[in-house]
Amino acid sequence: MFPDQFLFAVEVMLNGLMAGVLYALVALGFVLIFKASGIFNYAQGVMALFGALTLVGIMDGQVPFAHLINAIFGTNVHHFGWHVPAFLSILLVMVVMVGLAWCVQHFIFRHLVGQEPIILFMATIGLAYFMEGFGDLMWNSEIKKLDIGIPQGGSMWIEEATAFLGGSNFYGFFIDKLEIVASVVAIILVIMLVAFAQYTKQGRAMRAVADDHQAALSVGISLSFIWVLVWSVAGFVALVAGIMWGAKSGVQFSLSLIALKALPVLMLGGFTSIPGAIVGGLIVGVGEKLFEFLIGAPFLGGATENWFAYMLALLFLVFRPQGLFGEKIIERV
Amino acid sequence: MFDQSESFVTEDGRTIGGVMMEMKNITLRFGGVVAIKDISFDVREGEIRAIIGPNGAGKSSMLNVISGFYHPQDGEVWYKGGKRPPMKPFEVARQGIARTFQNIALFEGMTVLDNVMTGRLNHMKAGILSQAFWYGKAQREETENREIVERVIDFLEIQNIRKTPVGRLPYGLKKRVELARALAADPKLLLLDEPMAGMNVEEKEDMSRFILDVNDEFGTTIVLIEHDMSVVMDISDRVVVMDYGKKIGDGTPKDVRSNQAVIDAYLGVAHD
Amino acid sequence: MFYRESGDFSETYPADSQTFPIKFDRYRYYAVLVVAFLIIPFIINDYWANAILVPFLIYAIAAIGLNILVGYCGQVSLGTGGFMAVGAYACYKLMTSFPDVSIIFHILISGGITAAVVALFGLPSLRIKGFYLAVATLAAQFFLVWLFNRVAWFYNYSASGQINAPDRTVFGHLVTGPNTDAWAKYMICLVFLTFAGIVARNLTRGSLGRKWSAIRDMDIAAEIIGVNPLSAKLSAFAISGFFIGISGALFFSVYLGAVEVGEAFGIQKSFLVLFMIIIGGLGSIFGSFAGAAFMVLLPVLLKNVLVGGLGWDTALAAHLEFIIVGALIIVFLIAEPHGLAQLWRVAKEKLRLWPFPH
Numbered sequence: 001m002f003p004d005q006f007l008f009a010v011e012v013m014l015n016g017l018m019a020g021v022l023y024a025l026v027a028l029g030f031v032l033i034f035k036a037s038g039i040f041n042y043a044q045g046v047m048a049l050f051g052a053l054t055l056v057g058i059m060d061g062q063v064p065f066a067h068l069i070n071a072i073f074g075t076n077v078h079h080f081g082w083h084v085p086a087f088l089s090i091l092l093v094m095v096v097m098v099g100l101a102w103c104v105q106h107f108i109f110r111h112l113v114g115q116e117p118i119i120l121f122m123a124t125i126g127l128a129y130f131m132e133g134f135g136d137l138m139w140n141s142e143i144k145k146l147d148i149g150i151p152q153g154g155s156m157w158i159e160e161a162t163a164f165l166g167g168s169n170f171y172g173f174f175i176d177k178l179e180i181v182a183s184v185v186a187i188i189l190v191i192m193l194v195a196f197a198q199y200t201k202q203g204r205a206m207r208a209v210a211d212d213h214q215a216a217l218s219v220g221i222s223l224s225f226i227w228v229l230v231w232s233v234a235g236f237v238a239l240v241a242g243i244m245w246g247a248k249s250g251v252q253f254s255l256s257l258i259a260l261k262a263l264p265v266l267m268l269g270g271f272t273s274i275p276g277a278i279v280g281g282l283i284v285g286v287g288e289k290l291f292e293f294l295i296g297a298p299f300l301g302g303a304t305e306n307w308f309a310y311m312l313a314l315l316f317l318v319f320r321p322q323g324l325f326g327e328k329i330i331e332r333v
Numbered sequence: 334m335f336d337q338s339e340s341f342v343t344e345d346g347r348t349i350g351g352v353m354m355e356m357k358n359i360t361l362r363f364g365g366v367v368a369i370k371d372i373s374f375d376v377r378e379g380e381i382r383a384i385i386g387p388n389g390a391g392k393s394s395m396l397n398v399i400s401g402f403y404h405p406q407d408g409e410v411w412y413k414g415g416k417r418p419p420m421k422p423f424e425v426a427r428q429g430i431a432r433t434f435q436n437i438a439l440f441e442g443m444t445v446l447d448n449v450m451t452g453r454l455n456h457m458k459a460g461i462l463s464q465a466f467w468y469g470k471a472q473r474e475e476t477e478n479r480e481i482v483e484r485v486i487d488f489l490e491i492q493n494i495r496k497t498p499v500g501r502l503p504y505g506l507k508k509r510v511e512l513a514r515a516l517a518a519d520p521k522l523l524l525l526d527e528p529m530a531g532m533n534v535e536e537k538e539d540m541s542r543f544i545l546d547v548n549d550e551f552g553t554t555i556v557l558i559e560h561d562m563s564v565v566m567d568i569s570d571r572v573v574v575m576d577y578g579k580k581i582g583d584g585t586p587k588d589v590r591s592n593q594a595v596i597d598a599y600l601g602v603a604h605d
Numbered sequence: 606m607f608y609r610e611s612g613d614f615s616e617t618y619p620a621d622s623q624t625f626p627i628k629f630d631r632y633r634y635y636a637v638l639v640v641a642f643l644i645i646p647f648i649i650n651d652y653w654a655n656a657i658l659v660p661f662l663i664y665a666i667a668a669i670g671l672n673i674l675v676g677y678c679g680q681v682s683l684g685t686g687g688f689m690a691v692g693a694y695a696c697y698k699l700m701t702s703f704p705d706v707s708i709i710f711h712i713l714i715s716g717g718i719t720a721a722v723v724a725l726f727g728l729p730s731l732r733i734k735g736f737y738l739a740v741a742t743l744a745a746q747f748f749l750v751w752l753f754n755r756v757a758w759f760y761n762y763s764a765s766g767q768i769n770a771p772d773r774t775v776f777g778h779l780v781t782g783p784n785t786d787a788w789a790k791y792m793i794c795l796v797f798l799t800f801a802g803i804v805a806r807n808l809t810r811g812s813l814g815r816k817w818s819a820i821r822d823m824d825i826a827a828e829i830i831g832v833n834p835l836s837a838k839l840s841a842f843a844i845s846g847f848f849i850g851i852s853g854a855l856f857f858s859v860y861l862g863a864v865e866v867g868e869a870f871g872i873q874k875s876f877l878v879l880f881m882i883i884i885g886g887l888g889s890i891f892g893s894f895a896g897a898a899f900m901v902l903l904p905v906l907l908k909n910v911l912v913g914g915l916g917w918d919t920a921l922a923a924h925l926e927f928i929i930v931g932a933l934i935i936v937f938l939i940a941e942p943h944g945l946a947q948l949w950r951v952a953k954e955k956l957r958l959w960p961f962p963h
Contacts, residue, residue: 040736071917111939117736118681122883123938125876130931137924260747260872263740300755307751310744314729317741321733400829426831438826440819442888450812451819455831457812461840464811465804471811472619479618518830 002165011173012293013286018179020285022244025186027265027277028193029237034271035197035210036230037109039120043128044238045257047100050135051235052242052251054096056146057139058089064138086148090239097239101231105224113213113223132253141253146246151177182244189240193233194274206230210272264313270326279324284309340378349570350378353554354399354522359408361394368394369405370578376522381548381555383565383586386575387598392558393435395575396524399556400432401425427455431515432524435558437507441500445510448499449485452517453478485517489543505536512540516547523547525557529564537561541568566590574598624806641795646788654787655860661901662794663855666801668881668893670848675879676887677809678841679821680730684723684742686874687749688846690866691719692853694759697768700858701761708773708780712797712854719850720843727842731835734824746872753866767865770858781858790859797855801848806890808844817841818888880930884937886946895945903929 026044033041041047057064061080070076084092108127112120159172197203208216209226217223242251265284269276288308296304316323340350354376361369368391376382384392397403399410401422410417412428431452440448457478459471486492489509494502499510508528515523528544529537545568547553559565565572566586574582574589576598582589589595615621625631649658667689674680682688695715700708726745730738753759760768772782779785780793808814816837819827828834857864864870877900885896904926911917911925941947 067921071915071921108935108939118739119938119942121736121739122879123935125879126931126934126938128931129876129927129934133924133927133929133931137921137928141920141924260743263743267737267740303751303755307744307747310747314741314744317733317737318729321737402825402829421833422829423831423833426829432829434826438823438829440822440826442822443815443818447815447818451815451827451830451832454812454816454819459812461808461813464813465807467807467811471807475622475811476618479622483618514830 007165007173009290009293011175012289014173014175015179016286016289017282018175018183018285019289020282021183021186021190022241022281023261023265023285024278024281025189025237026241027262027269027281028190028274029234029241030262030266031271031274031277032193032197032206032230032237033234034266036206037120037209037213037227038117039109039124040117040266040271041127041234042121042124043131044234044262045260046128046131046135047097047235048238048242048245049251049253050100050131050242051093051097051239052146052246053135053139053144055089055093055148055239055243056144056246056251058084058092059086059148060144062139067140068137090148090243093239094236097235098228098232101235102228104231105227109227110224143250143252144246146243146251148243148247150181150244150247152247153177155180176248178244178248182248185240185244189237190278193237196233197274202226202229261309264309266323267313268316268323270323273323273325276323276325284312287312343570347379347549348552349380352376353378353413355411356395356398357409357411359395359398359405359410361391361398361403361405367578369398371408372575372578372580373408374573374580374583376554376556377571378554379548379552380570381544381557381568383569383572384556384558384575385560385562385565385572386581389577390575391578392575393526396432396526396556396558399425399524400430426518429519429521430524431518431520431522433508433511433515433526433528435526435530437504437511439499439507439511439514442498444496444498445491445502445513446482446486446495448510449482449513449517450478452485452514453482455518481519482517485513488516488546489513504531508532508540509543512543520553522554522556525555525559527558527560529559529561537564544568622810624810638799646792649787649791651787654791656905657901659790659794659860661897662791662798663852663860664878664881664901665894665897666794666798666855667849667852667878668885668897669801669805669890670845670852671878672882672885672887672889672893673805673809673817673848674841674845676882676889676892677814677821678817678838679824680727680838680841681735681739682742682845683739683872683875683879684726684745684749685849685878686870686872687746688719688723688849689853689856689874690749690753690870691722691846692716692850693857693864693870694753694768694866695719695850696854696858697770698759698761700771700773704771707775708858709775712851712858715854716847716851719853720846723846723849724839724843727839730838730842743872746875750866750871753870765865767863768857769863773858781862783862785859793859794855797851801851802890802894805848809890813837813840821888880934882944883934884944886944887942889943889946891949892944892946895949899945900930 026048029044030041033039033044056062061082061084063069063077063080066078104127108123109120112123153176154174155177158175161172163172165172197206205216205221205226206229208219208221209223213223216226261284265277265280267280268283269278269280288305291308292304296308339352340348342348352375355373356375357373359369359372360367372391372395384395386392394403398405401420401424404419440451443451457474459469459474463469463471486495489512491506491509491513494506494510499507502510508530512525512528515525525544529540532540541564544555544557548555557569569586571584572582572586572589573580574592574595576594581594581598582592584592625634645658667685671682671685674682692715695718696708696711699706699711699714703711726742729741733741754766760766770781772784773780775789775793778789780789809817816827816832817840819830819832820834820837820841824834827837853870856869861869881896881900882893883896884899885894886892904922907922907926907929908919911922912919937944
């Protein structure tokens with residue numbers, strides 16, 4: 001019915017949309033922290049990795065810091081021998097992430113109130129390195145499999161249902177069930193986050209803090225509470241992203257590179273905009289896959305997904321620095 | 334227009350020349366807010382021209398228009414007899430216009446000496462190769478300009494703090510350093526944005542003396558924004574009064590003092 | 606008591622603005638030069654050259670370059686890895702295309718090519734600042750790594766994608782290739798570092814350096830008093846690129862000999878040099894040296910103490926290194942943003958008063 005090339009392009013777009021939803025979710029974590037504290041959290045990706053590592057570690061009954069303990073005491077412990085069910089593990093990890101949020105707020109950003117954004121950004125780079133070493137020290141750096149019961153593999157149902165669209169060489173759209181689940185979860189989370197920011201008292205307080213720390217303090221908003229809240233929410237978002245990605249490709253270092261993917265999304269959508277993160281994520285998701293399919297693979301030798309998003313964002317930065325939805329910055333003397 | 338034949342000598346022996354700069358029908362808007370509404374006035378060479386008015390009247394915005402930082406939506410700036418095309422702030426500076434700022438804009442990471450030396454940047458022309466290997470022109474220029482800067486530092490009596498990082502200085506001294514930086518540029522026209530803000534009586538007397546000395550010794554034309562009425566009446570030759578973006582008075586201090594509209598603006602009258 | 610400046614007056618302006626106004630400092634500087642040029646080349650061995658001194662010298666050049674851009678001019682760049690790659694690949698293409706020309710010229714020209722490339726990527730700095738600019742430089746980083754990976758012309762169509770440095774000599778002594786003597790590697794890097802240090806010091810204390818600092822401290826005021834922001838920023842990018850390019854060329858040809866762009870010049874390199882200048886001290890030439898020394902010595906120290914001394918394995922040492930570096934970055938940003946250079950300055954101030962407390 002439809003030409004094969006067109007159908008392949010549509011399939012690429014669908015996959016791009018779903019990748020885009022995940023990007024949007026990750027980007028949202030950044031937007032929240034940025035809105036509340038003016039910090040771009042480079043460590044968000046490492047937090048996702050840490051969350052996933054801790055989840056696997058708890059589920060598999062790993063001994064934390066086993067490697068270090070063995071080195072110091074000459075012992076040979078690795079596992080406790082038990083397995084914790086997925087649901088309970090996730091709750092425990094969330095507690096850990098809240099604890100992490102508190103530590104980050106208390107030991108780092110409490111001392112950096114009022115500093116310029118670039119200093120805060122560099123502090124998060126330091127945090128990212130620290131957390132990476134810490135996570136590896138705690139749970140070791142081998143690749144781990146993450147299985148919490150999410151269905152995987154191509155969806156036969158969709159394939160069969162769409163096979164009729166094309167000719168004899170077209171077998172239907174191949175869409176991974178995991179991606180569908182991830183997209184649905186991400187959409188739900190996005191809706192919840194938007195509702196939280198817009199309609200709750202804490203959400204409003206968060207936006208006040210994002211505008212002006214001193215002013216927020218002067219109307220009685222507790223900066224430390226809001227920040228712990230925000231970092232916890234970001235940690236939770238990171239955890240979900242970590243779970244989705246970890247289930248797909250295993251829990252390993254490359255998870256932390258999520259941060260680098262979110263940057264172009266934010267540049268496109270505007271650093272302070274929640275709808276911007278969503279739209280930006282979708283544009284980047286679809287854009288990079290389509291670009292690779294149409295131009296990258298045939299003409300440029302492939303692997304353009306590494307930089308396409310950045311180049312697109314760079315163009316935006318030069319012509320429209322506030323992104324699609326961000327606020328324009330006016331400077332006065 | 335710039336016309337030498339109109340120059341005259343004041344009672345205290347200073348020469349005031351023809352018109353040096355003219356603002357013609359300047360209108361400046363920020364989105365929906367009109368900061369300056371159709372204002373025209375002129376500045377004569379060698380005079381001290383004050384701009385006064387209640388807060389929010391648009392005075393600093395006017396200085397920013399003169400500096401080239403804001404571009405008016407309507408109107409023209411005429412400088413030294415010719416219409417000034419739209420230009421960037423650093424090009425305006427190179428025409429011999431220097432200024433100080435309402436909220437101090439010193440370079441906090443540098444010492445007083447380095448800050449004042451930045452005032453000489455437009456006069457230092459040594460090429461990059463000469464600077465990189467510190468020979469010939471770069472070395473000579475550095476020493477020559479250092480001498481000029483030291484004279485300015487002497488003039489403003491800030492010798493003892495020349496190596497202090499500016500961030501550590503009290504407010505009054507910072508204002509003086511900013512004035513030094515502006516003077517170091519050897520300007521034809523000096524714009525001062527509330528140079529006496531936050532000072533006590535003695536400091537104001539010092540600053541007034543400096544301003545008068547600059548005008549007297551170097552013939553520098555001065556435009557200043559100031560809130561202290563006694564200072565304005567004392568040292569300025571002519572005054573422009575602004576209120577809500579409009580000009581409501583223009584003339585000698587005596588004229589302006591007895592202008593009903595000016596009195597209303599300052600004392601407050603119910604607006605219809 | 607021995608570190609005094611009383612009686613040590615400057616009588617001319619040039620004397621007042623020299624690099625080491627205090628006599629003791631000046632003698633210390635001369636002593637360091639003597640040791641560096643006249644003593645070390647005779648006692649250096651392969652391990653010290655390859656593990657410590659040569660990487661220190663090369664990274665110090667890169668740190669000086671990045672410090673000019675970030676510390677003096679305030680323009681943040683996360684593209685250092687990619688820019689070093691430009692220097693390395695430019696050097697490779699020059700060496701293989703013009704085998705009879707001395708490597709010294711190739712290195713200098715590579716620096717020039719990198720300067721142009723970095724200035725190009727610096728153009729957005731006119732419209733975007735601070736953190737947003739940092740992100741734009743990340744685009745440069747990823748793009749450049751991709752470029753040198755994908756476009757086969759850059760690695761002369763070799764099957765492995767690696768570039769190898771052919772043997773080259775200076776004044777008859779081998780400086781590249783596996784048979785090079787330790788002292789020769791050390792000397793060529795030392796000469797370039799000395800050159801870089803002197804030029805950087807001169808530029809940063811002259812009118813160009815003042816323009817950079819003015820832009821960094823308050824760019825709007827700087828423009829209003831007459832600094833052309835375009836030329837000031839682009840000059841910072843270009844000169845920074847020059848030094849970073851030289852560093853990349855040396856890193857490839859003298860230090861490693863063979864390079865694969867993703868491993869050698871990836872984003873971790875950008876962060877490494879950034880950490881050097883944060884820890885060492887932003888806006889300080891001495892800080893660039895201190896930071897480079899610190900970041901080169903730390904993993905060596907950890908390995909020797911933990912692996913050699915306590916018998917732990919290397920993975921553990923690597924994890925600890927990340928933890929220590931991350932924590933130090935945070936500590937320095939909170940407590941001493943001017944890094945080791947400031948700590949050194951404060952120590953010297955106290956030393957001037959010693960044994961009196963104040």
